[in-house]
Amino acid sequence: MVFRFDSMARATFALLTALLCVGGELIVLGLDYLGIATVLMMTIEMAIMAVFMIMFMMNPAGLMPMTMIHNKRGAAVICALSFALLVVGILLAPWPRRQGRAPADPTMDLGMSLMGPQMLTMLTLGMALFATIVATVVLATRRGRYDRFGDGLQDAPPADPVRGGLGR
Amino acid sequence: MVDPAPLWAVAVLPAVLVLAAWATATVDARSTGPGREVLRLLVQQRRITRAADIPLVRLGTTLLPVAAVLAAAVLPFGFRSVSDLPDGIVWFNAMEALAWAAVWLTGWGPNSTLSLIGGYRFLAQGLAYELPHMLAITTAALGAESLRVGAVVDAQSGLWFAVWMPVAFGIYLLSALAMAFWGPFDQPAGVDAAGGAAGELSGVDRLLFLGGRWLLLVVAAAFAVPLFLGGGHGPLLPGWAWTVLKTAAVLGFLLWARRRVPTLRMERYMELAWVVLTPIAVAQALVVAVVVLAR
Numbered sequence: 001m002v003f004r005f006d007s008m009a010r011a012t013f014a015l016l017t018a019l020l021c022v023g024g025e026l027i028v029l030g031l032d033y034l035g036i037a038t039v040l041m042m043t044i045e046m047a048i049m050a051v052f053m054i055m056f057m058m059n060p061a062g063l064m065p066m067t068m069i070h071n072k073r074g075a076a077v078i079c080a081l082s083f084a085l086l087v088v089g090i091l092l093a094p095w096p097r098r099q100g101r102a103p104a105d106p107t108m109d110l111g112m113s114l115m116g117p118q119m120l121t122m123l124t125l126g127m128a129l130f131a132t133i134v135a136t137v138v139l140a141t142r143r144g145r146y147d148r149f150g151d152g153l154q155d156a157p158p159a160d161p162v163r164g165g166l167g168r
Numbered sequence: 169m170v171d172p173a174p175l176w177a178v179a180v181l182p183a184v185l186v187l188a189a190w191a192t193a194t195v196d197a198r199s200t201g202p203g204r205e206v207l208r209l210l211v212q213q214r215r216i217t218r219a220a221d222i223p224l225v226r227l228g229t230t231l232l233p234v235a236a237v238l239a240a241a242v243l244p245f246g247f248r249s250v251s252d253l254p255d256g257i258v259w260f261n262a263m264e265a266l267a268w269a270a271v272w273l274t275g276w277g278p279n280s281t282l283s284l285i286g287g288y289r290f291l292a293q294g295l296a297y298e299l300p301h302m303l304a305i306t307t308a309a310l311g312a313e314s315l316r317v318g319a320v321v322d323a324q325s326g327l328w329f330a331v332w333m334p335v336a337f338g339i340y341l342l343s344a345l346a347m348a349f350w351g352p353f354d355q356p357a358g359v360d361a362a363g364g365a366a367g368e369l370s371g372v373d374r375l376l377f378l379g380g381r382w383l384l385l386v387v388a389a390a391f392a393v394p395l396f397l398g399g400g401h402g403p404l405l406p407g408w409a410w411t412v413l414k415t416a417a418v419l420g421f422l423l424w425a426r427r428r429v430p431t432l433r434m435e436r437y438m439e440l441a442w443v444v445l446t447p448i449a450v451a452q453a454l455v456v457a458v459v460v461l462a463r
């Protein structure tokens with residue numbers, strides 16, 4: 001699709017379609033919760049990402065034809081080759097037979113096997129990522145509290161170009 | 169326990185939703201209803217703007233009613249739903265998130281400034297309402313200790329969740345309006361932007377988009393019944409009658425609210441949502457969690 005589409009909006013929603021298919025695959029695997037949560041998160045994420053992709057690209061309107069890729073021919077060859085390799089791998093690999101029966105709640109088992117022994121690591125990682133997001137936003141924001149409330153933080157109400165809804 | 173409905177319910181569900189949306193629109197119009205407008209749109213020729221991205225417009229306008237109907241699949245009518253998924257609440261939320269994509273696509277596609285503004289307004293509105301909304305429906309799931317809509321209904325055979333989770337219920341009603349970008353949250357399709365996301369639509373496209381918005385409103389209002397108002401539980405009458413009555417009451421309240429409250433500017437609601445609604449929704453979830461743990 002990236003080779004066919006010349007607008008950022010179409011490419012974004014082609015990517016969303018692919019991600020929705022991933023959610024569908026998860027549901028087929030019996031991981032209902034993860035599949036539906038993937039659909040939910042990816043839809044919102046791609047909707048927000050469309051804003052940023054269009055905001056930061058060279059052609060903001062995105063309706064003029066433009067190419068998304070460099071080295072079109074090389075990229076096409078690499079794509080075709082890796083697709084063929086994967087298909088051959090799927091067809092030729094000796095897949096093992098199912099042993100035992102599927103658990104009652106595969107999502108729970110998957111979570112335990114992924115996270116069980118490393119829960120502390122995961123929690124620490126989550127907090128570190130969250131702190132990074134907050135720090136990035138604080139550093140990137142143009143107007144900090146000193147701009148809003150003055151050097152001594154004494155001005156009330158703050159000098160905002162657009163007032164919020166609470167009259168602060 | 170919510171039983172699965174027979175297979176023909178899949179075919180009947182969209183028709184029932186359309187009827188309910190039609191009735192709501194008729195009551196809201198306080199006159200003959202939308203019949204003449206629907207006929208006019210059906211025969212109207214499509215207007216196509218210059219350099220429009222037509223597939224995206226078609227996709228957006230179709231996706232909106234489709235998402236509403238898919239969300240209604242987990243909606244119990246009395247004690248029967250088309251599919252009582254084990255993660256029905258997440259399913260509902262995922263389908264309503266598709267409306268984000270639909271409205272943005274509809275705004276983007278026609279290559280027109282005002283409709284683009286409408287589409288982006290809906291994204292801003294989505295960011296404002298989604299977080300308190302998610303916390304509110306999570307609170308209901310927490311009270312029932314299950315993501316299955318049937319289990320949430322079962323948990324309310326005694327006390328309705330609206331009684332002991334009033335904050336979550338209120339936030340849900342607000343976000344139901346915002347989800348359908350209707351009433352005080354109609355800025356994405358607002359008259360100040362000449363119809364916003366719907367501004368360039370005509371003919372069948374317009375019918376699908378605006379009809380889909382009514383469907384979304386009905387589904388959002390109807391989902392408040394199993395989540396907070398006890399579903400089909402009630403004395404004397406059968407379950408389906410209680411569902412219809414309660415849904416009508418919620419819709420009536422939303423229609424009333426539309427007439428009482430003027431359109432809100434999105435940046436104002438954004439601040440309210442993040443500074444007030446999200447913290448009180450978290451506090452409500454905390455209270456419910458403590459009650460559930462102590463039970």
